[in-house]
Amino acid sequence: MFVLATSAVLLALLLAVIRAIRGPTVFDRVLAGNTVGTLAILLLASIGFLTGRPEFLDIGLTYGLLNLIGTFAVLKFFRHGDLAYDVDENQEGKAWK
Amino acid sequence: MEVIADAISWVLIALGSFFLVSGAIGLIRMPDVYTRMHAASVIDTLGAMLLILGLVFQAGFSLLALKLLFVIALLFFFGPVASHALAQAALHAGIEPLLAEDRRGRDVPGGDEPEPDGKQEGVPST
Amino acid sequence: MRSLVLAVALFLFWLALSGHYTPFLLTVGVLCVALTVFVASRMFIVDDEGQPMELLLAAPTYWAWLYVEIAKSAVTVTRIILDPKLPISPTFTRVRASQKTSAGLATYANSITLTPGTITTGVSDDILTVHAIIREGADDLEAGGMDKRVRQFEGDT
Incomplete structure (x- = not known):
């Protein structure tokens, strides 16, 4: 059963890495990187159970x-x-007080 | 008792794996960055949480189960923060979302405070 | 009072993570907790915004409700993903948050983001900008069910 979990995590990791490589924008890559991070936690947990450690x-x-x-x-x-410097920054100053 | 816990954790782990993989498929299939974020949040929430809950049933009552619950809490509290920051940064960079319908200009009903003027804040005009 | 609650919570966290209960490690733990609480109070983050302990009692029922919501909408999003036609209709909308405290507002915005299918992309005063993957998600938020639930959670104490 841990083998199932580990292989599912690995498959999802593969797809996320494909997304990270294909882009097209930097935010797609950051999103894919964030997902890879979540999956890495799951991979560590399930491998830990798989190997009894x-x-x-x-x-x-x-x-x-x-x-x-x-x-x-x-x-x-x-x-x-460089990407977003000249866009109006007024949203940050008006954060909830 | 042991058998029941085993069965429950089997079901949870299988379900979690299913949601993980389908979320990852969504990450590939969706057309733009905002819709991909929705697919990724399936992984972050239901997939990860079901998988970890399944592992909790394997761990039983121990410090290990507590640590697994910490992992869930981590995803629960910091996942939305990260995806909110990502969405806001993408909007800020001027990446246009694919939209079927844009209701950003609508009047917001309810509440007793005066309506803010129709200006969009921090949102690039479409 | 808040510092005390923070200290107890931090020390329990230490105990849970360490798993070794020798006198030396316990002493080090107490020292670390004291240092952390000291630094936190120097930064003035031990207030009702940084540490909303009043919400702690109402939290479990709210979380249970939120879990059910997450599960429902995750199933919806998964159906969309696995549908060969990919029936998405991305929608941007604005909703009003009626929470009184900043902790309540943060809870509402984060709950929207946590639910698959909707993401809060911006907050200005009490208007949230939300991106939804299908029209129905935006409609549900505009109906205000979750807003009401969060306000109830916030006012429960």
Whole structure:
């Protein structure tokens, strides 16, 4: 049963990587990267159970946190880099108080 | 008892795997970045959570199950934050969504506060 | 009071993650918790927005309800994905959030995003901009069922 879970995760990973390679925009790639991160947590968990070493889960948790930070870093870079600098920025200042 | 828990976790893991794969298929099939985000959120929510719940039934009452629940909480709280940031950044970069219908200009009913003027904020005009 | 709740929660988190209960590790844990709470209070994030503990009691029933909603709409989205014709009708709409507190508003916006098929793309004051993959998703949000549920959750305490 863990073999089933692991192979499903691997198949989904393959499709996500295909999306990351095909693009076409950078946001498609970031989205695919974020999905790969989620799938990596699941892969670590199910491989941990498959090989009888569930300690892998700690690595999975850490990986999830790093994945979140990585996604934000890339998004911030592309938001304030060349791509979107001259668009009106008024939305950020008006965030909920 | 053992058998029942095993059966439940079997069903949950199989269902979770199914949703994972179909979400990934959606990631390939959908036409633009916003619709792909919906497919990815199937993976992030139902697929991942069912799979992990299935593993929780395998782990039984232990610290391991608690850690698996932490993973669920992580996805539950940070998943929407990441996809919201992604959607907003994509809109900000001026990527046009494929739309069948655009209701952004509509009057929003309800509430007692005055309507904001019709200006769209942070949304590129279509 | 909030700092105390935060400290207890953090220490339970430490215990759950470590799994070793020797005196040395427990002491280190207490020190870490104290440092974290100190830093958090220096940053002024231990308030009703950063740590909405009033919502804790009402949370489990809300989460259960949200899980059911997530499951329903995930099944809908999966049907769309696996349909050979790919019957999507992407719709942008704006809905009003009637929550009073910022924690309630964040809960509503995040619940919309968490539900497959709808994503909050922007917030200005109390108007949320939402992208839905099919028209029916946008219609459901405009009907305001989830908004009402979140307001009830927020006011439960």
